Amino acid sequence: SQKIEQNSEALNIQEGKTATLTCNYTNYSPAYLQWYRQDPGRGPVFLLLIRENEKEKRKERLKVTFDTTLKQSLFHITASQPADSATYLCALGRNDMRFGAGTRLTVKP
Amino acid sequence: DAGVIQSPRHEVTEMGQEVTLRCKPISGHNSLFWYRQTMMRGLELLIYFNNNVPIDDSGMPEDRFSAKMPNASFSTLKIQPSEPRDSAVYFCASSLVPAGGNNEQFFGPGTRLTVL
Numbered sequence: 001s002q003k004i005e006q007n008s009e010a011l012n013i014q015e016g017k018t019a020t021l022t023c024n025y026t027n028y029s030p031a032y033l034q035w036y037r038q039d040p041g042r043g044p045v046f047l048l049l050i051r052e053n054e055k056e057k058r059k060e061r062l063k064v065t066f067d068t069t070l071k072q073s074l075f076h077i078t079a080s081q082p083a084d085s086a087t088y089l090c091a092l093g094r095n096d097m098r099f100g101a102g103t104r105l106t107v108k109p
Numbered sequence: 110d111a112g113v114i115q116s117p118r119h120e121v122t123e124m125g126q127e128v129t130l131r132c133k134p135i136s137g138h139n140s141l142f143w144y145r146q147t148m149m150r151g152l153e154l155l156i157y158f159n160n161n162v163p164i165d166d167s168g169m170p171e172d173r174f175s176a177k178m179p180n181a182s183f184s185t186l187k188i189q190p191s192e193p194r195d196s197a198v199y200f201c202a203s204s205l206v207p208a209g210g211n212n213e214q215f216f217g218p219g220t221r222l223t224v225l
Contacts, residue, residue, distance in 0.1 A: 032211040043200050043216030101151040
């Protein structure tokens with residue numbers, strides 16, 4: 001069956017460092033992979049989309065890589081700030097999207 | 110645009126009662142998704158519509174769950190009869206999906222359902 005795994009439930013880092021979150025998948029060939037941010041009590045908010053024929057995407061302090069051979073995506077936040085603290089979800093699919101369980105990131109000042 | 114609108118924001122009901130959740134997608138979007146989120150199972154896709162037509166309802170847990178989209182601006186998710194294990198946050202999301210493609214989804218604020 002299809003499985004989407006995010007590296008850990010929680011990740012704690014110091015302000016200014018780079019946060020790296022991992023999304024692995026099995027038994028799936030997604031055409032797209034997306035990353036979302038979710039704050040407590042709110043719905044997920046879209047951050048980045050990367051297609052299967054793209055290796056890397058950047059947006060301000062965010063960078064996403066997509067390796068279809070390894071079946072893995074890495075999500076980086078550089079120069080992290082306490083305001084980046086949230087749960088980050090990866091989602092992959094074609095017309096529909098299946099979400100991972102999320103990684104809760106805490107950036108400490 | 111006000112974004113995706115969901116109502117009610119909170120619902121507390123007793124086991125066996127019928128529950129109806131409502132969603133108004135962003136105007137012009139052609140796809141609508143219903144999700145359920147719990148601590149144990151994360152964010153699960155229940156059903157999605159494209160141009161008001163249900164495309165994939167394989168995530169609907171049981172026959173107690175049903176969803177409709179009578180027009181492009183309104184959808185409902187109904188649970189009848191409700192059970193305590195249905196307690197969760199239910200999200201509606203909409204998207205403008207090109208043919209054969211994929212695009213970002215815009216989520217509503219969710220409905221927190223508690224079944225006693």
